[in-house]
Amino acid sequence: MQSEQVVVVGNGMVGQRFVETLLARDTDGRFAITALGEESRRAYDRVALSSYFDGVSADELDVVAPGTYESSRAALHLCEQVTNIDRGAKEVTTVSGRVVAYDHLVLATGSYPFVPPVPGRDLEGCFVYRTLDDLDAIRSAAAAAAEHTHGRRAGLVVGGGLLGLEAARALRLLGMSPHVVELAPRLMPLQVDDQGGAVLKRLIEDLTVTVHAGTSVASIVRDGDRMIATLGNGVELDLDVVVFSAGIRPRDQLALESGLAVGERGGIVVDSTCRTSDESIWSIGECALVNGKIYGLVAPGYAMAEVVADRLLGGSTEFTGADLSTKLKLMGVDVASFGDALATTEGALEVRLENPVENTYAKLVVSDDATTLLGGILVGDASKYASLRPLVGGPLPGDPVAMLAPGGAGVALGPGALPRDAQICSCNDVTKGAILDAIVEHSLTDVAGIKACTRAGTTCGSCVNLLKPLLAEAGVEVSKALCEHFDASRTELFERVRTERIATFSELVQRHGRGRGCDICKPVVASILASLEHGYVLDGEQAGLQDTNDHFLANLQKNGTYSVVPRIPGGEITPEKLIVIGEVAREFGLYTKITGGQRIDLFGARVEQLPSIWQRLVAAGMESGHAYGKALRTVKSCVGSTWCRYGVQDSVGLAVDLELRYRGIRSPHKIKAGVSGCARECAEAQSKDIGVIATEAGWNLYVGGNGGARPRHADLLLTGVDTETLVRTIDRFIMFYVRTADRLQRTSTWLESLSAGGQDGLDYLRQVLVHDSLGIAAELDAAMELHVGRYSDEWADTLADPDRLRRFASFVNAPGTPDPSIQWTPERGQIKPLIAGPTVEVVR
Amino acid sequence: MTAGLDTGSRPSTATRPAQGWTMVCRSADVPVERGVAALVGDVQVAIFRTYDGAVFAVGNRDPFSGAYVISRGIVGTRGDAPTVTSPMLKQVFDLRSGRCLDAALDSEVTLPVHAVRERDGFVEVAAAEGSG
Numbered sequence: 013m014q015s016e017q018v019v020v021v022g023n024g025m026v027g028q029r030f031v032e033t034l035l036a037r038d039t040d041g042r043f044a045i046t047a048l049g050e051e052s053r054r055a056y057d058r059v060a061l062s063s064y065f066d067g068v069s070a071d072e073l074d075v076v077a078p079g080t081y082e083s084s085r086a087a088l089h090l091c092e093q094v095t096n097i098d099r100g101a102k103e104v105t106t107v108s109g110r111v112v113a114y115d116h117l118v119l120a121t122g123s124y125p126f127v128p129p130v131p132g133r134d135l136e137g138c139f140v141y142r143t144l145d146d147l148d149a150i151r152s153a154a155a156a157a158a159e160h161t162h163g164r165r166a167g168l169v170v171g172g173g174l175l176g177l178e179a180a181r182a183l184r185l186l187g188m189s190p191h192v193v194e195l196a197p198r199l200m201p202l203q204v205d206d207q208g209g210a211v212l213k214r215l216i217e218d219l220t221v222t223v224h225a226g227t228s229v230a231s232i233v234r235d236g237d238r239m240i241a242t243l244g245n246g247v248e249l250d251l252d253v254v255v256f257s258a259g260i261r262p263r264d265q266l267a268l269e270s271g272l273a274v275g276e277r278g279g280i281v282v283d284s285t286c287r288t289s290d291e292s293i294w295s296i297g298e299c300a301l302v303n304g305k306i307y308g309l310v311a312p313g314y315a316m317a318e319v320v321a322d323r324l325l326g327g328s329t330e331f332t333g334a335d336l337s338t339k340l341k342l343m344g345v346d347v348a349s350f351g352d353a354l355a356t357t358e359g360a361l362e363v364r365l366e367n368p369v370e371n372t373y374a375k376l377v378v379s380d381d382a383t384t385l386l387g388g389i390l391v392g393d394a395s396k397y398a399s400l401r402p403l404v405g406g407p408l409p410g411d412p413v414a415m416l417a418p419g420g421a422g423v424a425l426g427p428g429a430l431p432r433d434a435q436i437c438s439c440n441d442v443t444k445g446a447i448l449d450a451i452v453e454h455s456l457t458d459v460a461g462i463k464a465c466t467r468a469g470t471t472c473g474s475c476v477n478l479l480k481p482l483l484a485e486a487g488v489e490v491s492k493a494l495c496e497h498f499d500a501s502r503t504e505l506f507e508r509v510r511t512e513r514i515a516t517f518s519e520l521v522q523r524h525g526r527g528r529g530c531d532i533c534k535p536v537v538a539s540i541l542a543s544l545e546h547g548y549v550l551d552g553e554q555a556g557l558q559d560t561n562d563h564f565l566a567n568l569q570k571n572g573t574y575s576v577v578p579r580i581p582g583g584e585i586t587p588e589k590l591i592v593i594g595e596v597a598r599e600f601g602l603y604t605k606i607t608g609g610q611r612i613d614l615f616g617a618r619v620e621q622l623p624s625i626w627q628r629l630v631a632a633g634m635e636s637g638h639a640y641g642k643a644l645r646t647v648k649s650c651v652g653s654t655w656c657r658y659g660v661q662d663s664v665g666l667a668v669d670l671e672l673r674y675r676g677i678r679s680p681h682k683i684k685a686g687v688s689g690c691a692r693e694c695a696e697a698q699s700k701d702i703g704v705i706a707t708e709a710g711w712n713l714y715v716g717g718n719g720g721a722r723p724r725h726a727d728l729l730l731t732g733v734d735t736e737t738l739v740r741t742i743d744r745f746i747m748f749y750v751r752t753a754d755r756l757q758r759t760s761t762w763l764e765s766l767s768a769g770g771q772d773g774l775d776y777l778r779q780v781l782v783h784d785s786l787g788i789a790a791e792l793d794a795a796m797e798l799h800v801g802r803y804s805d806e807w808a809d810t811l812a813d814p815d816r817l818r819r820f821a822s823f824v825n826a827p828g829t830p831d832p833s834i835q836w837t838p839e840r841g842q843i844k845p846l847i848a849g850p851t852v853e854v855v856r
Numbered sequence: 857m858t859a860g861l862d863t864g865s866r867p868s869t870a871t872r873p874a875q876g877w878t879m880v881c882r883s884a885d886v887p888v889e890r891g892v893a894a895l896v897g898d899v900q901v902a903i904f905r906t907y908d909g910a911v912f913a914v915g916n917r918d919p920f921s922g923a924y925v926i927s928r929g930i931v932g933t934r935g936d937a938p939t940v941t942s943p944m945l946k947q948v949f950d951l952r953s954g955r956c957l958d959a960a961l962d963s964e965v966t967l968p969v970h971a972v973r974e975r976d977g978f979v980e981v982a983a984a985e986g987s988g
Contacts, residue, residue, distance in 0.1 A: 460958075496934065528889065528907045530932040530948070531941035556889035560928040560943035568943055572923035619928075824881040824892040824903070831893075833900070833917070833924045847922040852965050 015044040015085075018324070019104055019114040021094045021266070023049030025058060025075055026297035026313035027120030032077050033321040035086055043324065045086040046112050048104070050093040053144060059310055062178045064147050065185035073144070097270040099290055116292055116324060119267060119280060120317075123260035123298040123308065128170065132232030137239055138254045141169075141179040150253060154186040157252035160237045164189050168241055168251050170229055171258035172199040177342045179257045180221050184343065190221045191249055195258075197226040203338055203349035207366060208391045211373040215345045215392055218371075260308050262299040275301040284330040286320045294320045302331055309336060311439050318441070335438045337404075339397045346394035351387025351404035352377050360386055363412040367392075374416045376400075383407055398475050402434035402444070436482070437468035437475045444482065451486040458483070494755060495532040498525040502680060502755040506540050510751075515541070517557055535559045536755050539642055542678035543750050543795075550806070550816060561640035564820070565806050566622055571834055571845035574622060575615040576602075577639035578629050579675060582649045582667030582687075583610025592632040596625055603842045608719075609646035609684065611637060616843055618830055620822045626807040635805035638676060642756075644683045644746075647671040648696065652689030652706070661706035663689035666735065670704075673739070674746060676803050680753040680762075683746065684719075698726045701759040702742055707731075711738045715745055715777070716763035724760040727774045730782070740793070744781045747792040877973070877980040886911060886979055891940065893927035899983040901970050902927035904951060906938045912951040913972035913981050918942045919956075919965055926967065 018034065020027050031047050049055070056073040064073065081088045092106040103113045125140035127133055139150050157165045167183040169176050172194025180190040194201070198209025199216065213223045227244040232254060234240075241249045262279040273281040273289040279301025286294050286302065296316035298308055307313065312334030322329040337350035355362050359380030366373045372392030378385055385403045390396060396416075403409065430436075432445035450456060450465045459479045463469050469476040492501040498521075500508070505524070514520045517537050521529060529537075538557035550558065561567050566574035578593065593612055597604045602625075603615040617625055629635075639645060647670045650656065652663030667687040674683070686697035687704040697703030703714035709732035717726030730741060753762040766773030779785035810816045821827035836843040880894040880903065891904040893916050900916035904927075916924045921944040929940040931951075938951040947958040947965075954967035971982040 497932075527933040527935075528931075528938075530934065530939070531930040531946055534930050534932065553888070555887065556931060559930065560925070563928070568925070568928075570921060570923065570944070572925045572944075822893065823895040823900075824885050826895050829895060831900070831924055832898075849917075849922055851922045852919045 016042060016115040017113055018043045018045045018116045018118065019112050020045060020047040020118045020120060021104065022120035022122055022297070022299075023047050023051070023055045023088060023090070024120060024122045024297065025055055025310050026122070026317055027118070028055035028076055028080075029314050030118060030120060030296060030317035030321060031086055031088075032080055033317055034324065035080065037321055037325055038085075041085060043085070043116075046114075047081075047086065047088045048092045048094055048106060048112070049088065049090045051143060051145070052091050054088060054090060056144065058142075061141070061144070061147065062182040062185070064144065065151070065182050070144055094266060097266060097293075099270055099293070102292065114292070116294065118320060119288070119293065119295040119299060120297045120313075121263040121266060121299045123262050123306075125256060126259045126261045127256045128228070128258055130170075130229045130232060132234075132239075132241075133254075133256065135232060135234055135239060135254075137234075137252065138232065138256065141175060141182070141255050141257045147182070150182070150255065151186060153253050154183075154188060157237075158187070161252055165252045166191065166250060167253040167255065168193065168229075168249055170254065170256045172196070172223065172225065173202060173257070173259065174200060174338065174340065175260075176257040177216070179255045180216075181343045183253065183255065184219070184221065188252065191224060191251075192216075192221060193224045193227060193229055193243060195226070195228045199223060199225060200347065200349075203353060204347065204389050204391060205354060205375065207364065208373045208375065208389045211366065211371055211391045212345065212347060215371055216343065219343045219345070221343070260298060262301065262306055264299055267295070267299075275304070279306050284332065285323050286316050286331055287323070294323075296320055303333070305333075307334055307336075309334070309338070311335065311441065314439070315441055335404075335435060335441075337401050337438050339394055339401075341394075346390065346392060348390040348394035348397040348401075349388075350397065350401040351385070353387045353389050355387070357386055363416065365413070365416045376412045376416060378408060378412055382412070385412075398478050401438065402430050402436055402478075406431060406434065436478055437466075440467040440470065442466050442468040447479070447482050448486050451483060451488060456483070457488055494536060495530055497521060497527045497529050497533050500524060502536050502540070503752050505536070506543075506751055509537075509540050510544055516553055517541075518553060529557075531559065532755070535562070535642075538562065539678045539680070550810075555819075564619060564622060565626075565636060565640060565810060566617065567640045569615060569845070571847055572831065573615070573834060573845070574617050574619065575613050575639070576617055576622065576625055576629075577607070577611055577613050577637040578634040579637035579671070580611040580646075581671040581675075582647055582664050584649075584664055584668060589632055589634060592628065592634070596628050599628075600625055601836075601843060603844070607639075607646075610648050611646060613639070616836070616845070618822060618834060620820055620828060620830070623811060623817055623820050627811055630805070630808050630811065636676075636807045638806075642679055642681050644671070644674040644677050644679070644685070646684060647674075648684070648686040648700070650687075650689050650692075650694035652687075656689060658692060659689035659706070660708055661689055661711070663687040663695065663704075663706060666704065666711075667695075670702075670739070670742065673800055674742075676806070677746065677750070677799055679746070679750050681756050681758045683749075683759070699723065700726060702726075702745065704738065710734055713738055713741060716760045718758055718760035722760075727763065729774065729778060741781050743796040744789060744792045745777075747795045748777075748780060748788075751792075876982045877971075878982070879978050879980050881979050883974050883977050883979055889931040891927040891929065891931065893924070894981060896970075896981050896983040899970075900924050901981050901983060902929075902940070902967075903972060903979060903981065904931050904938075904940055906931060906951070910938070911972050911974055911979060912938065913970040914940070914949065914951060914954045915968040915970070917967075918944050918947075919967070920945050920947055 031045055055075050057075050094104045095107050096105040103111050105111050125142050140146055165188045167188040168191045169179045170193050172192045180192050183190040198206055199212050230242045230244050232239055232241045239251045264274045264278055264280045267280040268274045275281055280295040280299050282288050282295050282300050282302055286296050288295050297313035315334055316331055319329045319331045339348035355377045361378050364375045375389045377387040385408050430444050434444045436444050447466055454465050456462055462479050493499045534557040566576050597614050605613050607613050647667040649663045649667035653659035653661055684700045685702040686695040686700040688695040688697045689706050697705055698714050699717045699719045703717055703726045705712045711733055713730040714726035715729045718724040763773055766776050822831050835846040837846050878896045886892055886903055886905045888905050891902050894901045901913050902916040903913045905911050916926050918925050925943050928943045931940050939948050941948050947956050949956050949967055954969040956965035968984050970984050973980050
């Protein structure tokens with residue numbers, strides 16, 4: 013049987029999803045698909061467009077599943093805009109003259125940006141925000157503006173909706189001060205109400221974005237290298253770039269010209285099966301007018317793609333409307349809107365909670381009898397979105413006021429409370445039931461498995477935290493077990509090793525585990541052994557426990573080379589040592605970069621070069637900086653009272669002392685510290701695990717701070733203490749953390765875990781460390797004294813040990829031959845790794 | 857073999873028996889539960905010894921990152937399978953088949969598997985064709 017020809021016009025996210033869905037479902041090979049894309053790039057993630065300016069490459073935005081166009085069943089042609097449909101002959105013609113016959117035609121032509129008729133809108137420097145090409149053009153204009161504009165450059169975004177705020181973020185990433193003009197009286201008028209819009213405006217303006225709501229752009233004129241935009245309220249803005257992002261319009265021109273029914277205000281008219289007025293032609297995504305409505309989000313487009321694929325295969329699915337819920341982080345500001353957010357249902361009641369101190373706003377919309385949740389809005393803190401959204405349409409699980417309160421006091425909001433048909437992943441329309449079934453059917457045991465199997469959590473990621481509880485609900489035991497080899501947690505293993513005086517991994521796994529370990533438990537056991545009596549382990553059986561970084565005492569980088577970081581205590585370094593570091597980098601051809609911890613990282617060292625590099629550094633009086641270890645990294649300092657006009661104590665001196673005291677200590681995760689010489693806090697000590705700030709009265713000690721993905725300010729543990737008290741308390745803090753924290757648990761989450769069960773974690777810590785409420789202070793002090801007395805430099809130790817040196821060989825049968833796969837290309841006067849050959853996509 | 861500080865040494869002349877076996881190192885050079893890399897012709901091979909003393913050889917290239925680092929992974933077990941974990945992004949591979957045990961369910965990622973044996977205190981490898 014000859015296959016039926018399916019032609020897909022448009023290779024955006026929805027058109028691509030249709031191709032993949034049809035290929036996956038068409039197990040009999042009934043269809044042959046030809047996809048025609050107008051852009052030079054195949055389908056990419058338009059939802060994440062602004063991440064392009066975060067350094068995400070065009071390749072990383074690609075959404076085409078590997079292998080889609082590698083069989084004879086599907087072909088993709090790019091730069092092939094379809095210019096004509098001959099419905100009689102059932103064929104389409106492209107701009108290059110290619111003619112493709114179809115049995116079934118799917119129009120997924122998407123939308124174009126609406127540009128309001130403002131005088132000056134065609135000037136050079138005015139852009140739309142839709143494609144990667146648009147972004148490239150905006151980037152070039154921003155770069156050109158940097159040439160001629162002194163001081164801060166400015167950009168205007170016309171439109172304060174979802175996409176407009178994304179565009180503002182993009183301008184900010186390009187180093188501009190963005191202005192946003194929105195005709196409606198508030199930002200994101202489709203998603204949030206007036207009160208939420210006001211909170212959102214305050215939050216956005218805190219980020220140096222100027223919001224002009226309730227007005228429009230009257231005109232734009234050129235003024236030399238710049239532009240002047242005049243707003244309806246008389247305000248004049250001096251600008252480098254203007255970006256129009258004032259909504260979208262369906263691209264229905266092709267349908268219109270072929271005589272298909274098109275809506276009065278645009279959009280290709282389709283019925284609930286997504287079929288147009290021609291029974292061989294279908295339309296999906298932003299170009300389709302379904303039941304009188306255009307859907308400008310990707311999730312409904314995906315749903316339409318599913319409907320058409322199902323219909324072609326003889327199914328009976330219908331498009332019944334879509335969940336327009338949205339959760340996004342705009343420049344770090346959480347906004348979520350779900351269900352009937354604007355309370356348009358007759359008789360709907362609204363429960364609102366605004367916290368002007370924290371700048372958060374939350375609203376639930378409930379039915380007139382207050383029994384059913386209809387929707388809601390969250391601004392400033394959307395952490396409850398994942399648990400609230402699936403409840404829409406179902407019975408309220410509790411008092412709505414309590415549900416909005418911090419912590420959701422007393423109301424079970426977890427996924428356990430949800431019915432089977434509740435939608436967990438709105439991006440990919442995956443229900444709780446579908447996930448539970450997949451867990452059983454495919455014997456899934458982890459979140460990664462659920463993602464690979466159901467696609468849940470793979471688009472915006474907001475539902476990922478709901479997936480783990482579902483594993484538990486499906487009967488998969490989510491235990492505290494470290495891994496398949498040990499049923500105990502790190503904390504429990506630590507106590508067993510300590511009390512039973514276990515000295516090797518083999519002994520421990522024989523007594524308390526099974527198998528021969530893995531990359532999770534082995535480094536944990538190495539760290540525990542190092543923290544107890546055995547010192548840093550690198551020899552004999554223990555060598556096999558270490559992750560590659562600890563094994564080679566350097567940090568593995570993406571091309572298999574390592575980076576080397578000598579310790580620079582407190583960030584203080586002599587010119588002589590700086591010169592040696594420079595000479596070493598030059599001699600070995602290393603890339604150099606200053607780190608956030610006030611030291612210098614040397615990249616690109618091959619494994620066989622490491623000992624020679626260390627030898628030079630050690631000879632100049634330097635040592636390992638333990639950048640490779642779950643260990644103390646740095647103690648950052650400001651210049652302090654020695655030089656600074658404002659400093660009240662010697663912050664550098666203390667930082668050096670602390671760094672030398674705690675160097676080399678092994679811990680559940682890395683430890684960073686900082687010392688500031690006065691309350692101006694130039695060392696950013698409050699973002700560290702251990703932060704010290706000098707006052708006239710003595711030192712203030714802060715603990716549990718954290719930068720990174722989940723920043724946390726440190727909590728004030730002690731005030732105005734002398735150096736001896738300070739050091740003793742830090743000693744105990746570190747040792748108590750090393751003993752009791754879980755694997756890869758930073759001090760911030762460890763401290764929060766101490767607050768479990770309603771106790772005040774900080775006060776508990778103070779009782780243990782200062783008042784010795786557990787009676788372990790002497791043990792902790794002794795453990796630290798042991799560490800300090802036993803410290804020796806791991807690099808120097810390795811250089812002195814021929815057995816250890818043997819492992820620093822590129823090849824066992826050719827120890828000095830460089831790995832031929834390591835290649836470099838120059839960039840900004842230094843080297844940059846080149847990776848050859850294709851790699852397998854990583855599922856996260 | 858020479859210590860790592862001696863970076864100027866030349867590749868040892870490998871002997872290639874008629875059957876295609878290449879002697880790569882002494883048995884003692886492959887420590888228990890750790891790996892070494894070897895250059896067999898122009899093929900990079902990662903050789904491991906598991907806890908029970910058995911020796912395995914797979915390709916040294918990590919298919920997820922493209923870097924030649926598999927020999928530096930942690931050796932262990934998953935269920936009954938002897939395994940190595942890529943040090944780069946931590947995918948686990950079965951040392952017997954080379955199969956990745958952490959790849960997406962619908963995809964098959966494998967490392968090339970090379971024949972390896974120990975004779976008279978030396979480790980010998982017969983590298984599979986066309987693999988890197």
